[in-house]
Amino acid sequence: MLQTIAAFDRIGEENAFAVLARATALAAEGKDIINLGIGQPDFRTPDHIVEAAIKALRDGHHGYTPATGLLATREAVARRTLTTTGVEVSPDTIMILPGGKPTMYAAIVMFGEPGAEILYPDPGFPIYRSMIEFTGATPVPVPIREENGFAFSAEETLALITPRTRLLILNSPANPTGGVTPRAEIEKLVKGLEKHPDVAILSDEIYDVMTYDGESHCSLLEFPEIRERLIVLNGWSKTWAMTGWRLGWSIWPNSEQGGRLYDKVRKLAVNCWSCVNAPAQHAGIAAIDGPQDAVDAMMKAFDRRRKLVVEGLNKLPGVSCITPKGAFYAFPNISETGWKAKKLASALLEETGVALIGGPDFGILGEGYIRLSYANSEENILRALERVEKFLGQNP
Numbered sequence: 001m002l003q004t005i006a007a008f009d010r011i012g013e014e015n016a017f018a019v020l021a022r023a024t025a026l027a028a029e030g031k032d033i034i035n036l037g038i039g040q041p042d043f044r045t046p047d048h049i050v051e052a053a054i055k056a057l058r059d060g061h062h063g064y065t066p067a068t069g070l071l072a073t074r075e076a077v078a079r080r081t082l083t084t085t086g087v088e089v090s091p092d093t094i095m096i097l098p099g100g101k102p103t104m105y106a107a108i109v110m111f112g113e114p115g116a117e118i119l120y121p122d123p124g125f126p127i128y129r130s131m132i133e134f135t136g137a138t139p140v141p142v143p144i145r146e147e148n149g150f151a152f153s154a155e156e157t158l159a160l161i162t163p164r165t166r167l168l169i170l171n172s173p174a175n176p177t178g179g180v181t182p183r184a185e186i187e188k189l190v191k192g193l194e195k196h197p198d199v200a201i202l203s204d205e206i207y208d209v210m211t212y213d214g215e216s217h218c219s220l221l222e223f224p225e226i227r228e229r230l231i232v233l234n235g236w237s238k239t240w241a242m243t244g245w246r247l248g249w250s251i252w253p254n255s256e257q258g259g260r261l262y263d264k265v266r267k268l269a270v271n272c273w274s275c276v277n278a279p280a281q282h283a284g285i286a287a288i289d290g291p292q293d294a295v296d297a298m299m300k301a302f303d304r305r306r307k308l309v310v311e312g313l314n315k316l317p318g319v320s321c322i323t324p325k326g327a328f329y330a331f332p333n334i335s336e337t338g339w340k341a342k343k344l345a346s347a348l349l350e351e352t353g354v355a356l357i358g359g360p361d362f363g364i365l366g367e368g369y370i371r372l373s374y375a376n377s378e379e380n381i382l383r384a385l386e387r388v389e390k391f392l393g394q395n396p
């Protein structure tokens with residue numbers, strides 16, 4: 001099934017990259033573009049992390065590393081996991097991969113096949129559905145609703161499980177909504193999952209420390225009862241502003257009971273990418289063990305921008321925006337403007353130079369919404385909001 005061209009024809013896109021390309025082309029033509037489209041911090045990777053990579057290169061770390069990643073990098077991830085979740089995980093269950101996406105790919109191809117059902121958040125990160133379709137499995141959207149603060153509903157999620165369900169994909173804090181699923185809801189979900197022992201779980205926790213207003217992230221790792229069927233996706237891209245480094249990690253079951261999933265993903269690595277480049281893995285250790293002031297400063301800046309963006313959006317005619325609790329996205333409801341979301345996103349880019357993403361690029365339930373990434377300066381956010389206000393005033 002995977003070998004056929006037809007499977008490749010089912011692969012989707014992440015439209016944020018197309019919007020970025022169009023915005024870059026318009027900027028090259030001399031247009032003043034404000035990019036609120038792409039989901040990457042506008043901060044540089046902190047200097048001490050860059051220096052660690054340079055040192056690694058100078059010290060001669062030029063060769064292959066183990067396919068699972070350097071032991072020192074995996075040990076650093078284990079230390080960080082203990083700090084953020086209070087859970088001890090063995091480095092023998094930690095895999096270092098080229099970004100967060102390869103974990104998504106690995107987990108979804110492991111469980112997806114024709115006849116299988118895979119549950120994924122809608123609206124959600126578009127690659128989940130794309131990869132599910134690649135495998136020929138049936139994508140089953142789990143509705144993520146505004147009235148629920150864009151959190152998962154345990155009840156609604158559990159009700160979608162059938163005897164064919166093989167994998168449930170969770171994401172909190174979430175892209176594109178900024179929603180954070182509360183601990184109590186996750187506890188309910190885990191309790192319900194005990195009745196479905198054959199359903200594996202992929203928990204995408206790449207925004208784990210990016211929360212606001214005292215909200216805290218609840219990791220699925222905190223529930224030993226599902227550990228043997230849990231894959232946790234995480235990485236350096238967002239927290240340490242390292243999207244272009246291509247460095248991620250994931251935590252897998254590594255026992256007979258857990259189906260030796262770790263060994264399966266190790267084999268996939270050997271076949272597909274051998275290992276993550278060695279200097280990046282050294283930089284990853286410095287990111288985890290070094291000072292976190294740059295991360296704290298970035299989160300403070302995001303918090304200020306978040307408030308600015310939400311306040312500004314709620315003043316626009318026909319627009320309402322709930323305050324996101326995590327990540328660096330706002331997901332305003334634009335249904336009262338009379339615009340279709342993708343048309344509005346495209347008109348805003350072409351006519352006002354403001355790049356953002358239409359909600360339908362994140363799923364069926366994304367209609368009526370747009371996504372703004374507030375990874376841009378306060379000044380640019382205010383300029384963008386002014387332009388959108390003017391545009392909506394002239395094009396009701």
Ligand code: PLP
Nearest residue numbers: 039099100101125175206235237
């Ligand atoms: N998971 C979510 C929810 C994301 O938003 C992203 C990136 O936007 C990723 C995973 C992928 O991260 P990476 O760039 O490390 O592959």
